[in-house]
Amino acid sequence: MSETTTAPEPAPKKRTEWNAVAAVIAALIGLLALGVSGYTAMLQREQVRAEVWPYLQPAITIAQDSMAISLENKGVGPALVGGLRVHVDGQPQRNWPDVFDALGLSDLRDTRASTINGIVIARGETIQQIGFDDAADFQRVLGQYPRMALVLCYCSTLGDCWLLDQRERLPEHRRTQIDACPASGPDEFIDNERVPPGMAGDG
Template sequence: MPVTNDSIPPTTPPGEPTGADALAALARTEQRMVRLTFWQTLLSVAGALIAILALFATLRESNEVRRQTAAAVWPYIQVQMNDFDLGDTAALSLSFTNTGVGPAKVRSLRMTLDGEPVPDWPGLLTRLDQPADSPYGRDFISQRVLAPGESVTVFQTQHPPLVRALQAAIRRPGTVLSMCYCSIFDECWQAESGPVPEDPRPVAACPADGPGQFQG
């Protein structure tokens, strides 16, 4: 009986993998690649997380340093009024004092009398029905820098009629003298006169010069 090639089963040379062995090896390689990709992804995520935490720590430390630096140069403006009336003699003065530990950049002044803005000291005399030649002294403070411990007397008079007119006006609730000032870091506050002393309140920014600002 003749032997044909179709009747001879295929054989694999010794030492060479069979098809099943090749498939198994491929599967193992794919598993190793999957595990390698998993660990690579995990390491990448961990690295990104560490970088984010390091950035957060740096920003937090930077903010803390800035806060401490800002506290070391913190200005604090107090509005002070000194007055007396002894009948024959009287005096009144208004001053701003920086009792903080850093310089204060004076940005703007505002004065209201009975709720209405006053443009300047001569305008105040007019509103108080006082003669324009009433004796008084003044000092300009707008756009100045007050050093720590520095005090500026912006207005003073020893003229009894003017002193009494000012005393009466100051006691009215609609009379306010306010100053807006900033630190060297441009953090700003509003300081105001009043019957009860109050701490300056933080504001986002000082108003720009314009109508309603006091020229003094």
């Protein structure tokens, strides 16, 4: 009696786990959306930073009625001055009378001045640091001006800060972005000690 052979049954087809695939796709879409959102937020922040970017620049200003050593904000946002130092021949000075003494111009100790340290300088604003009515006195100071060096720290309204250091010889090294303005130290320039009552911030 012959035996009847039975063909083996085909293996069951593997079922695609559609729920798992859908979960993976959803996760990928979520990651993509998160990345796009983060990139968009970064672009928006960069745009806002550009819109409030300050740029302080020392200047010599000569107007019809005044001559001054000034500080200009050529940026597009306000500048918060967070620190100021003034050096003469590499040595830090505490105030304007000390500066004039170091320059050999002690007779100009009473020159009118404006407060710079700790103030906010608006976009397009020019602040006179020291102003002169007499052209001869102004020329005397300009003759000694190369001996002076300003070290200035300022920040934007978003907390981005820059250090302007005129002691650096190369112009491209004079302005650097920093995390925050250094804390006040013994070399801090206290320019408001020279300002007569009622003249603080006078530009």
